[in-house]
Amino acid sequence: MDALEPARGAVVGRGIAAFLLADVSSLADDMLMYLVERIPEVGGDAELRGLTLGSCSSNLEAALSMFRHGIDVAAAEAPVTALEHARAMASRGHSVDVMLRFYRLGHEYFTEKLADSLPDTIDDPAAALRTFADLERFAFGYIDRISSLVAAEYVAELDRRQNQVRAERADVVRALLAGERVDSARAERVLGHRLTGRQIGFVCWVEDRGVDLEGLARQVGRSLGSAHTLVVADGPLGVWGWVSVTGSARTPAAGVAEDSPGGGARVHIAVGSPHPGAAGFRTSHLEALRTRRVVELSGRAAPSITEFGEVALVDAISRDLDAARAFVAAQLGDLARDGAKERGERAALLAVLDAQGSLVTAAGRLGIHRNTVLQRVRRAEERRGRPATAEIAELHTALLVCDVLGASVLRESSPH
Template identity: 80%
Template structure:
């Protein structure tokens, strides 16, 4: 037997390709049946089934025609139906792995077809082997190239749809926050968020990149009592979140911080109060933003979870910061200074007022002796220039503002 040159496989392969092209409709139908049996995602989706048949037909015709005419595989381009098939897979939410499985199984079908039929076309076993090897390798290189092209189209289509969904969601969120009338059913469908029941808005933010804010926001939403969180990015360092709740809100936000996982030690969280319906979606969000403003005014170093209900009075008083400073100065006198002694005396006086006059309760809250509390309260009254029983409501408010905002409202502070 004569030794065959490598070119013999290519020459015989062209004849095989020509033979297969003559039965293209039957070959495509057979490949479709092969795929349907192995890929359940095709199921009863007639449109996807039709696109799969079109992709089988166009890819088979393309690869066999290229072999027949000796065209280098690097010239292959993805057929229109193959690209449309990739877009359809993306639109239906199938994974890219499922989409690429069509091509892996298609190559498997092509290889099996050749292995079972090559002897029908070529009698000489040596030539048959060379021809099979040539066609199988050509088919592999074709699939490798085309699968990369359709995967890129799949990703592009997924990005287009996700960008469109994000844009639609952002538009609905903007309309709700602007107080505009919206179609509730459409809004809920676009956002994937219920507007019935009570709404809680919250904000999570950091000062440096590298934190999975969306993941932490979803944890916060779950701990607040929501089964699903709507999370919208507010630039690279912050996210806005909402949950719709039907039960009770967790009473201890401080305890939530211990239950969060991830880089929570660098994340600030501001939480609005629960309010009903679409109007509550806006109101609670605005409260969360106002809470964030107060936290940032306080220059708080350690991140924490802060509820609007805990700083609502401070927020109201500090809307005009200059007026808040004047109010604090008028109520506290020399007690409104940014030094350690004044801070300790303010803390003692605030603790006593919080305890409704109980020095024992105040001492327990501060972790110091009752007599120490008494001494600090007396010195605080001396600095103030009048007893603590004078204008108790205003005094309590001024002390609370100092406690939350610190240097932002005190005299003699270099941070102001």
Template identity: 85%
Template sequence: MASRGHSVDVMLRFYRLGHEYFTVKLSESITDWIEDPAVALRTFVDLERFGFRYIDRISSLVAAEYVAELDRLQNQARAERADVVRALLAGERVDIARAERVLSHRLTGRQIGFVCWVDDRGVDLEGFARQVGRFLGAGHSLVVADSPLAVWGWASIPGDVRTSPIGMATEFPGERDKVHIAVGSPHPGAAGFRTSHLEALRTRRIIELSGRAAPSITQFSDVALVDAISRDLDAARAFVAAQLGDLARDEAKERSERAALLAVLDAQGSLATAASTLGIHRNTVLQRMRRAEERRGRPATINIAELHAALLVCDVLGASVLRDS
């Protein structure tokens, strides 16, 4: 029954129906066997008591054996699934047809890896991760527990599906404000299964380095440059210090000046666009930009690409790459 996927309730129903059959037959026949009604009643009561005890005992024994067999089957399935996932993540050659059968997951489409984690228990992470997979365009997603507080997931999506994880912020009810989500980029096939997963893990690293307390939804494409620069965190701090000078301090004034300068560079020099983005007056943007240049020790027109990258790293990672005041 366990190996065929039947529930324990279906199995135990056989015993309940058997007991009912026994009771009906006993009540119909006992007076044929025993003429004295008083003796017949006592005998019926004794046999029913025995029947109840038997069903109670055998139900417990059978249920325990069912659970043990189900555990064996599930452990075997989990072990086999874990082995296939490990092989795929290690870049080993695998039998794709067998892997898809074991994982119940298609490996021929584009793969999006994602990671969901929480700070405290109390959230159905696996169920939540399946919601993420459906949002990304997969009717069925593969979800694997990484720890009690984190799960890995993969969505296999058709080539014509376009995903936008940022929309999840408004799509997910309830537990969305308790779960961090890091999403890799879509990549094709079994190799994409590994690549997108690694991107999701690197995105999680960036989120944790940034020190953000509130759960967020972050795509790898939004932090790819920061990830590349911060692989060596000491080197990233040195890069930021070299590009920003005294602007690389973890203080409120420096933060506002960096934000203004980054907004101007993002807007390709447009003060009006930067002011609209920041929600402040154009002149305020210009003043903060000038003070930022003074702290930096050179104009923003020098080494623009490096300056832009350093400001972006500071904006994402914050105190992890800044000097204390």
């Protein structure tokens, strides 16, 4: 084998590159048509079509010039038009795979063009094959490097746009929650959420990572009767959600917390009441936050879903927790201790009051005999120091607060 053959091959290859460079404009036009026929996303988008042509032209010129002058492919940088093309693809919502198809198909076009032109330019088949291999090896390396660079720019542009969208959404949510005047049409457009109809706000939170909180929020939204849920992150372990309902609001399904995406985690959901319009967006959310506070004070361990209406009275009484403890102590006396016996007696007394004095109904609710209920009620009255008929409204409220908040408002159990 002639030792000069590789050098001659390189000279021939550079000559081919120079030959193609001389006609790079028509080559780029031809490549554009090749891509348009195979990538429907270009469609009638005149701006994207123009950027595609610019990217074809600048990449062909850069690659052929580098090969012609023996410049290492590692020195290649993405042309400005190629980077702008990547940003345009991201802004239009096309996937990164669609964007990279331009480069894969562009490489395919170049390979076909090279295979067609070399036999007419180089008489020696062996020399033509070596030249083809050299040009293809360089073209593959160039496409590999440029693809990585434009993909990185695509991701960066996507991040910029997503961050901008998140920031704009967060600003609109902040304004609504602050009670500021907002342009409802703009707010709905930014949030992708209707502010007409009745608004239901809810919060979901967990103690450990691993739960798909956004998926959980959408599941809660569907449970409330809405196909669309506005979801806003509240740190790594929580989300805020809103739905807009026009008909009757549904009661959230009890199993939503247990069947949450992520499985097995301790999930809590607090739901505000329905309120109309933009003001309702704020009011229902604040109710959900107040419900969360009550749930956290209660120390519930099991997954839970709690509506504001269930704890509204407890929320009002416990706004000042010290005052709530004093109220409970004044109403219950020694019954306000955190012991097993006191707990059973409070439950029996509360069940009787809920049942408007019916021992049978209370016994059925508690799953015990009516005589047992009666005995516990009498012991509860003894601990309280006065009959259940004294200050009955206050007694009922104090028992309800104890039932929901438990140890948060009770004294320690008596050592005796």
